Amino acid sequence: MQNSKSKNKKLNSTVILSALCITAALIFTVISIQIAKKNKIDTLPEQTSSQNADSSPSESLSESSSEKTSSSTSTQSSQPRASFYNNVKYRSPVAKPADIFKHGRNLMLLNKEWELPEDFKWDLVYWSNGQSVDALSLNYKQYDQVFAVDRAAYRPLKDMFAAADKAGVPLQMVSPYRSIQKQDRLFTESVNYYKNQGFSESEAIKKANYSRTFTGTSEHNTGFGFDILEEGNWTLTEGFENTAQFKWLMKNAENYGFILRYQKDKTDITGIMYEPWHFRYVGVDDAKKINSMHMCLEEYIAYLDGKV
Numbered sequence: 426m427q428n429s430k431s432k433n434k435k436l437n438s439t440v441i442l443s444a445l446c447i448t449a450a451l452i453f454t455v456i457s458i459q460i461a462k463k464n465k466i467d468t469l470p471e472q473t474s475s476q477n478a479d480s481s482p483s484e485s486l487s488e489s490s491s492e493k494t495s496s497s498t499s500t501q502s503s504q505p506r507a508s509f510y511n512n513v514k515y516r517s518p519v520a521k522p523a524d525i526f527k528h529g530r531n532l533m534l535l536n537k538e539w540e541l542p543e544d545f546k547w548d549l550v551y552w553s554n555g556q557s558v559d560a561l562s563l564n565y566k567q568y569d570q571v572f573a574v575d576r577a578a579y580r581p582l583k584d585m586f587a588a589a590d591k592a593g594v595p596l597q598m599v600s601p602y603r604s605i606q607k608q609d610r611l612f613t614e615s616v617n618y619y620k621n622q623g624f625s626e627s628e629a630i631k632k633a634n635y636s637r638t639f640t641g642t643s644e645h646n647t648g649f650g651f652d653i654l655e656e657g658n659w660t661l662t663e664g665f666e667n668t669a670q671f672k673w674l675m676k677n678a679e680n681y682g683f684i685l686r687y688q689k690d691k692t693d694i695t696g697i698m699y700e701p702w703h704f705r706y707v708g709v710d711d712a713k714k715i716n717s718m719h720m721c722l723e724e725y726i727a728y729l730d731g732k733v
């Protein structure tokens with residue numbers, strides 16, 4: 426009796442010990458994988474290409490596609506918040522995680538108050554051919570020159586561009602999805618520009634934040650915001666509002682689900698300067714409602730929330 430009891434005890438301790446070993450091994454493996462992933466991001470070479478976001482998306486497509494298959498395990502769902510905010514230099518000190526499901530993905534509100542939540546899952550496709558693309562694999566290789574857009578906006582965008590062609594006002598996609606890393610580089614460049622002009626760090630950040638948004642608060646980080654100009658033009662200036670393309674977009678973009686996001690008379694609400702080139706996909710019904718009520722997205726969300 427005693428003997429079998431002690432045998433059982435021994436057996437139990439062995440089982441417990443084995444379970445502990447297996448758990449420890451699992452934890453070690455998970456940590457190793459996370460460290461390996463982090464190192465992969467940390468050790469990325471800076472983008473050496475002098476290409477702008479305007480280079481042909483198809484150029485790097487095949488290489489990028491093969492990259493995708495080789496790193497197919499790195500989906501956002503297994504990434505903690507740190508995976509995309511960890512190395513960000515300038516992050517909003519006040520923005521809260523946006524509730525992207527409140528009124529549906531198409532109506533997610535990002536601005537100075539709301540930033541991309543840590544559990545955000547991108548659903549990107551290549552602008553060139555609609556093939557799926559992993560946002561993080563774009564980050565790894567810094568393939569910012571490969572254009573990507575959210576899946577929901579892809580077909581409407583293609584249709585709108587085709588219709589504009591047909592109407593004799595061909596459009597140019599200048600800047601769609603922008604990786605977190607790229608947004609941070611752009612913001613940092615802006616801050617440095619103002620610092621070089623003699624502004625203090627805090628003044629420089631404030632100035633940078635007028636034309637650039639903090640990383641994670643830009644619609645470009647989602648794949649739902651697009652800078653669009655007339656074909657052949659890559660330079661974003663207010664002069665775009667005088668083009669036939671702009672006039673056509675003002676009349677027709679809503680039919681494809683797009684709104685002009687940063688309107689001239691709404692800068693005090695959006696907190697962003699007038700941008701005649703920045704269009705946001707919200708879906709046809711909401712785009713038409715927003716325009717008919719002469720609202721910006723902030724006002725429309727407040728209206729949907731019953732606050733107006």
Ligand SMILES: [Zn+2]
Nearest residue numbers: 650651652703
């Ligand atoms: Zn933009």
